[in-house]
Amino acid sequence: MSNGEKPMHWVVIGTGAIAQKVTPVLARSRGCTVAAVASRTIERAQEFIATIEGAQGAEPLMLGEAPGMFDGGQENIDAAYITLPNRMHPEWTIALLKRGVPVLCEKPLAWREDQVQAMVACGGCFAEGFMNLHHSVSARLREIARGGEHGPIGALVEVRANRCTNMTVPDRIATRRSHTWAGGAMMDLGCYCLSFARFVTGEEFADLRAHGELAPPAPGEIKQVDGTVHIEGEFPCGVRLRAKCSIMEQEPTHVRLIGTRGEAYCEWPWNPPEDTGAPIEVTRDGKKTTEVVKGDSAFVSQFERFVRQERIWPEGWEEHQARVMETCLEQLGVQY
Numbered sequence: 251m252s253n254g255e256k257p258m259h260w261v262v263i264g265t266g267a268i269a270q271k272v273t274p275v276l277a278r279s280r281g282c283t284v285a286a287v288a289s290r291t292i293e294r295a296q297e298f299i300a301t302i303e304g305a306q307g308a309e310p311l312m313l314g315e316a317p318g319m320f321d322g323g324q325e326n327i328d329a330a331y332i333t334l335p336n337r338m339h340p341e342w343t344i345a346l347l348k349r350g351v352p353v354l355c356e357k358p359l360a361w362r363e364d365q366v367q368a369m370v371a372c373g374g375c376f377a378e379g380f381m382n383l384h385h386s387v388s389a390r391l392r393e394i395a396r397g398g399e400h401g402p403i404g405a406l407v408e409v410r411a412n413r414c415t416n417m418t419v420p421d422r423i424a425t426r427r428s429h430t431w432a433g434g435a436m437m438d439l440g441c442y443c444l445s446f447a448r449f450v451t452g453e454e455f456a457d458l459r460a461h462g463e464l465a466p467p468a469p470g471e472i473k474q475v476d477g478t479v480h481i482e483g484e485f486p487c488g489v490r491l492r493a494k495c496s497i498m499e500q501e502p503t504h505v506r507l508i509g510t511r512g513e514a515y516c517e518w519p520w521n522p523p524e525d526t527g528a529p530i531e532v533t534r535d536g537k538k539t540t541e542v543v544k545g546d547s548a549f550v551s552q553f554e555r556f557v558r559q560e561r562i563w564p565e566g567w568e569e570h571q572a573r574v575m576e577t578c579l580e581q582l583g584v585q586y
């Protein structure tokens with residue numbers, strides 16, 4: 251993708267919360283230039299370009315009628331960063347891949363295995379935006395998890411993960427509760443718990459169960475999304491996952507790795523702070539120590555790896571992620 255000299259010219263698709271937060275970070279990532287911004291209206295794209303750091307000089311584009319299409323030029327685009335509502339991710343990724351544009355799509359890339367298979371069939375390069383897994387704190391947690399009997403916590407027995415944020419209060423973004431836009435706890439937050447457990451163990455689930463309760467329908471909708479979900483899984487090595495995600499409850503987010511000799515606890519696995527670093531508390535044989543893991547923005551690492559075509563997980567990883575999402579949603583009775 252990158253020739254090592256010429257920066258990759260990106261189009262940021264969508265101008266919502268995450269596009270506003272991440273565009274300045276994309277612009278400061280090595281080998282990346284924000285060349286275009288695409289929105290449902292050209293005025294919105296222009297406003298975004300005028301006000302968001304790192305977007306100045308980008309070309310405003312309008313989202314076209316069909317997925318993957320823009321009105322207003324796009325000749326110099328090398329890659330797309332999709333920040334659209336979840337429902338649009340698979341269609342847009344596939345359409346862009348068919349046009350030969352590499353895609354980094356915000357999570358969740360897909361929620362059914364066949365959607366990722368269709369992406370693979372297009373050829374080309376695509377990745378799912380689990381930026382947190384690109385931060386050094388995830389690398390360190392994986393190291394601890396795989397340390398074995400003589401490692402910091404002994405042999406890993408259980409991964410616990412919690413990602414609960416109340417999205418039912420009025421000022422939270424409506425798409426999270428929307429069935430129309432494929433919101434819900436699994437799509438918004440549970441996907442992080444599953445991907446984290448798969449990342450640290452390096453294994454695929456042998457067994458996976460999800461149960462929970464539905465959220466009240468979003469305003470103007472009838473169908474419901476999953477509101478709070480409890481996930482229980484088991485990997486072939488015997489390690490268990492116990493996770494909870496919710497868009498209705500507010501709880502401290504964390505992961506806990508439980509081993510035969512102790513445990514590691516981290517409150518910042520999903521969004522590690524750039525300035526202070528992420529503390530990991532390790533308790534072994536009753537003795538507690540804290541290590542602080544610093545690293546560049548998880549988003550910077552994600553974009554720079556994408557430019558270098560460097561993967562931190564094996565081929566087929568996105569397909570498995572979609573499969574486990576599909577399994578959970580099926581058990582919850584939620585269908586998109």
Ligand SMILES: NC(=O)c1ccc[n+]([C@@H]2O[C@H](COP(=O)([O-])OP(=O)(O)OC[C@H]3O[C@@H](n4cnc5c(N)ncnc54)[C@H](OP(=O)(O)O)[C@@H]3O)[C@@H](O)[C@H]2O)c1
Pocket residue numbers: 263264265266267268269288289290291294295333334335336356357358379381423425437438
């Ligand atoms: N990795 C992370 O840390 C992280 C954090 C938050 C969200 N996300 C993911 O990023 C994606 C976007 O989340 P967000 O919080 O940025 O959402 P958002 O604020 O609702 O933004 C989505 C944008 O998509 C565009 N869009 C195009 N067609 C649309 C339609 N029919 N309805 C609504 N919007 C439409 C809109 O931009 P225009 O008005 O310009 O068309 C809108 O601003 C989600 O998939 C979410 O899971 C990731």
